[in-house]
Structures are given as C-alpha cells and as structure tokens.
Amino acid sequence: MNDTSVDISSRDAEIDKQFSMLQQLFSINYKHIFSNDLAEKTVIIIPSLTLDEEMLRTIKGVTHYEERMLCMLMLLRMPKTELIYISSVPIDNTIIDYYLHLLPGITGYHALQRLTLLSCYDASRSSLTEKILARPRLIKRILEHVKDPRLAHISCFNVTQHEKELALKLNIPIYGTDPSLLHLGTKTGSRALFKKIDICTPKGFENLQNEADIIEALIGLKKDNPALKKAVIKMNDGFSGEGNAIFKYNDIDISEKDITALIKYELRNNLRIVAQNINYHQFMEKFEKMGVLLRNLYMVKANALLLFNAVSIRQEKSISFQHMTRYWEEKESRYF
Numbered sequence: 001m002n003d004t005s006v007d008i009s010s011r012d013a014e015i016d017k018q019f020s021m022l023q024q025l026f027s028i029n030y031k032h033i034f035s036n037d038l039a040e041k042t043v044i045i046i047p048s049l050t051l052d053e054e055m056l057r058t059i060k061g062v063t064h065y066e067e068r069m070l071c072m073l074m075l076l077r078m079p080k081t082e083l084i085y086i087s088s089v090p091i092d093n094t095i096i097d098y099y100l101h102l103l104p105g106i107t108g109y110h111a112l113q114r115l116t117l118l119s120c121y122d123a124s125r126s127s128l129t130e131k132i133l134a135r136p137r138l139i140k141r142i143l144e145h146v147k148d149p150r151l152a153h154i155s156c157f158n159v160t161q162h163e164k165e166l167a168l169k170l171n172i173p174i175y176g177t178d179p180s181l182l183h184l185g186t187k188t189g190s191r192a193l194f195k196k197i198d199i200c201t202p203k204g205f206e207n208l209q210n211e212a213d214i215i216e217a218l219i220g221l222k223k224d225n226p227a228l229k230k231a232v233i234k235m236n237d238g239f240s241g242e243g244n245a246i247f248k249y250n251d252i253d254i255s256e257k258d259i260t261a262l263i264k265y266e267l268r269n270n271l272r273i274v275a276q277n278i279n280y281h282q283f284m285e286k287f288e289k290m291g292v293l294l295r296n297l298y299m300v301k302a303n304a305l306l307l308f309n310a311v312s313i314r315q316e317k318s319i320s321f322q323h324m325t326r327y328w329e330e331k332e333s334r335y336f
Contacts, residue, residue, distance in 0.1 A: 019164050026173035037078045042152035044084045045072050048128035050160045063088055063123055073099040076111040084116045084145050089123050116145045129162040186236040210288050215263050222254045246272040
C-alpha cells in the first residue's frame with residue numbers, strides 16, 4: 001500500500017468518525033424535534049438523485065424528479081417549522097402555490113414566509129448534491145437561512161458519500177441511512193437479509209458478476225421451475241424500472257443438451273432492456289464494470305415478483321405468501 005492510499009484511507013476514517021458524531025447529536029434531539037409539532041425546526045430538503053449518470057440520462061425530464069419531494073412542503077403545516085428546498089433549476093411558482101394551497105389550517109401566505117427556495121441554475125446531468133458541493137457561495141446561503149443548526153437536519157432522496165460530505169460542510173445531520181449501511185437496502189442486500197431472518201422471498205440469485213453468472217442463474221431458475229416463461233435481470237441501484245431487463249425463455253426446454261448455448265443466444269439477441277438507447281453490449285459493459293466496483297450490483301429474480309413489503313406480508317397471518325405471489329404474478333403479467 002503506497003502513501004497516497006494510506007492518506008485516503010485515513011481521510012475516509014476521519015470523515016466517518018466526524019459524520020458518526022454528527023448523527024449521534026441528532027439522535028439526542030430527535031425525540032424532541034419530531035414528537036412536538038410546535039417545536040422549532042429547520043428542514044433542508046435535498047431532492048438529489050445521486051445515482052448512476054448513464055441510467056439517469058435515459059429518463060426523460062429527469063430534472064423534474066427533484067420535484068417529487070415537494071410533498072415535504074406539507075411539513076409547513078407545523079407553524080414553527082422552516083423549510084429550505086434546493087433544486088438544480090428554479091421550480092415554477094405555480095407548482096409551489098399548488099402545494100401550499102393543500103396545507104390544512106395554514107394560509108399559503110403564512111407558509112411561504114417559512115419557505116426558502118434555492119437553485120443551482122444548472123440543468124446538467126451531475127447530481128444536485130455534487131452541484132451544491134461545487135458552489136461554496138450556495139452552501140453559505142443555505143447556512144444563512146438556518147436560524148439554529150442544532151434544530152436543523154437534512155432530508156435527501158438518497159444518501160451517498162456526497163450527501164455525507166455535504167452534511168459535514170454544513171455541520172448539519174442527515175435524517176437518513178449512513179452510506180456504509182446502504183448495501184442492506186439494495187435488492188441484493190435485502191434478499192440476503194430476508195433469507196438470514198427466514199422471510200420468504202421470490203426465487204432468484206444474487207451476487208452475479210458477469211454474463212456467465214447470469215446464464216448460470218437463468219438455467220438454475222428454469223431447472224427449479226421448468227414451466228417458467230420469463231425472468232428479470234435487475235440492477236441493484238436501478239429506479240423507475242430503468243435498470244431492468246426482461247429475459248424470455250420462449251420454448252427452451254431445460255432437458256436440452258446445449259441449454260447453456262441456447263440461453264446465451266436468447267440473452268444476447270432477445271433480451272429486452274427497459275432503458276431506452278442502451279444496447280446489450282452497453283448493458284453488459286456497465287454490468288461488469290459496476291459489478292467490480294459495487295460487487296453485488298445485479299440479481300436475477302423470477303417473474304419479477306416485487307414483494308417489497310415481505311415483512312408485513314409475513315406478519316399478516318390472514319394473508320398467505322402463496323396468495324400474494326399469485327396476486328403479483330397476475331399483476332406483472334400485464335406489464336411483461
């Protein structure tokens with residue numbers, strides 16, 4: 001290990017330590033701030049899609065995804081709560097007025113006095129958080145609108161190392177998961193966790209690294225269920241379905257001697273990639289590249305049974321897992 005690697009490692013360790021201390025202070029104030037609607041508080045909303053830029057590029061109007069967190073303007077119903085909402089480009093006043101008029105028992109005018117809208121004036125593909133980090137003057141403006149940092153926190157769309165860095169620059173904690181634990185919330189991480197605590201999950205495979213792994217997994221699914229018609233390859237950090245690709249077995253018989261060659265042919269020639277303007281070569285190139293960087297990036301899951309609420313299903317005694325499986329099979333068949 002060279003000196004540069006040691007320096008980077010030491011710096012990351014120091015950042016982790018500082019962030020942990022910041023979050024611990026937040027946990028002390030959490031009960032008081034969140035249990036009392038009349039408590040003074042400032043919420044800094046960073047609706048940043050800190051995700052893969054290439055996948056973001058395939059989504060039309062992706063900048064407007066930052067408006068999805070405008071629902072948090074409903075926090076202004078609490079009379080002593082102030083919001084700071086940052087976006088890549090200015091949000092139309094008509095949209096803001098619409099949300100403010102949904103507030104119960106609070107006039108739009110009163111709510112507007114406690115709302116600060118800031119913009120980077122930058123519609124580029126970089127994440128919003130990266131844009132903020134590149135603008136020290138904007139960071140200064142954010143802090144100028146925070147009356148008491150001890151009563152403030154950041155709310156993000158997702159939390160990565162960039163949001164962590166921003167939190168430290170502002171010296172304001174994040175109401176979110178430490179990036180070191182993000183793997184538990186990925187598709188692969190969730191399945192591994194569910195299996196560990198004996199929660200039913202759809203048939204599938206995790207920890208796939210390359211095309212050969214995918215082929216082997218697809219064969220495994222077909223062997224387990226010879227009647228299986230299709231499977232979905234899912235990107236671990238995919239969103240809006242853009243990281244998915246649909247594989248159809250067509251008339252492939254698992255008893256075929258050259259099953260591996262048949263699966264490979266179908267995979268390379270007939271895989272339906274949901275994201276537009278991405279071909280098979282690009283899909284696999286990203287797969288292998290990011291598989292190395294993030295390890296557990298992709299998984300193959302039979303029939304795309306998106307049972308994200310598996311915990312509540314398991315706890316609900318009156319609803320069987322088989323019943324929910326049939327429900328999702330019927331639902332997904334209309335899409336796929």
